[in-house]
Each structure stands twice: as C-alpha cells, then as structure tokens.
Amino acid sequence: MSENKKAQNARGLSPSPLVIQDTQPARWAPGVEVDSKEDYDRFTHQLALELLDECTPVHIAVVAAQHMMFSDLLSRALDESRRALDVSHRLNRAKAAVSDAKLESYRERLNDLRNNWNDYTDIAIDFYKKKTWGAVGKKRHAETTKMKGIALAQWNEHGANVSSMSAFARARHKEFGVTERTLYEWIRKHRNAKS
Structure with missing residues (x-):
C-alpha cells in the first residue's frame, strides 16, 4: 500500500465504495431480460436494423416464417396442456363423485342392516338350526x-x-x-x- 492510502486508512478514511448501477445493456442478446415497453421497442428497432444490414430480405422472411410457425406450435402445445389439465380436473371431480357414491352405498347397506337386524338374526338362527339339527336328524x-x-x-x-x-x-x-x-x-x- 502506498503511504498516502496508509495515511487515509489510519485517519479513518477509506476508499469510497463502488457504486453498482443497474444498467441495461446497449444491445439485445439471447438471455437479456426486457423489463419495460421502452426497452422492448428500442431492442426490437435495433435488432431489425442489424438484421437488415446483415441479412437479405429473403433470409429475414424465412426466419420470420419459422418464428411464426414456432410460435403457433408453442401456442397449440399450451392449449393442449390446458385441455389436458382441464380433463385431469374433471377426472378428479368424477373420482370424488364416485367415492361419494360408494360411501352413500355403504351408508345405505349399513342402514339396511340396522333396520332389518331382526330379520337377519332370524335367518342366521334358522341356518344354524338346520346345520346343527340337520346332523341330529x-x-x-x-x-x-x-x-x-x-x-x-x-x-x-x-x-x-x-x-x-x-x-x-x-x-x-x-x-x-x-x-x-x-x-x-x-x-x-x-x-x-x-x-
């Protein structure tokens, strides 16, 4: 360290901290995030001018067509996944309804058993009598x-x-x-x- 810096540090003066500014890059590149409409318009205009300088109109038309087709493909894939998700939700609701129906069926059987308990016990006793008395007979x-x-x-x-x-x-x-x-x-x- 130089004598001057040592003297500043000794007196309690330190070098000023670095100020990091959040600056947007001057030109767009893949991976650069676009945060505002102004940046989007600026990058689009800048990229269009660069493409006109570097590419022929035919090449630009081909790239644009490819991007339109790719955009359509992504849109259809998104729609398909939304439909699949909707079907999945409907299927889950149907499963829940079936589970509710099964539960209701079990409840009905239980109520039937409770209401007809005497009949069932009579049937069981008759069966037991036939089984045991049948051997005696x-x-x-x-x-x-x-x-x-x-x-x-x-x-x-x-x-x-x-x-x-x-x-x-x-x-x-x-x-x-x-x-x-x-x-x-x-x-x-x-x-x-x-x-």
Missing part, C-alpha cells in the same frame, strides 16, 4: 334311510310282478316300518328318477 332317520334303500331294491326286484305301485305299498309298508303313503312316494320318486 340324519342320525335319527338313519334307520329309515336304510329301510328306503331296501324297499327300493325290493321294488326293482318284484315291482314288475305287482299290479301297481299302490298295491306294492299297501302290501309291504309295514315290513319297512313306514306308512303306505311314504313307501308309495319313495317308489314314485325312484321311478321318475330312473326315467
């Missing part, structure tokens, strides 16, 4: 089921020798431990099943 009727098989075997063997199913049932029902009507029904169902 099968056990209780095991002997009758066995006799039915023997009676049908006798009918197959001797039925052709008897005048009718009624006559067979009348003559032999006591042998199988059932009523005449029961034996007749067994034979009738058996004959129909064979036909």
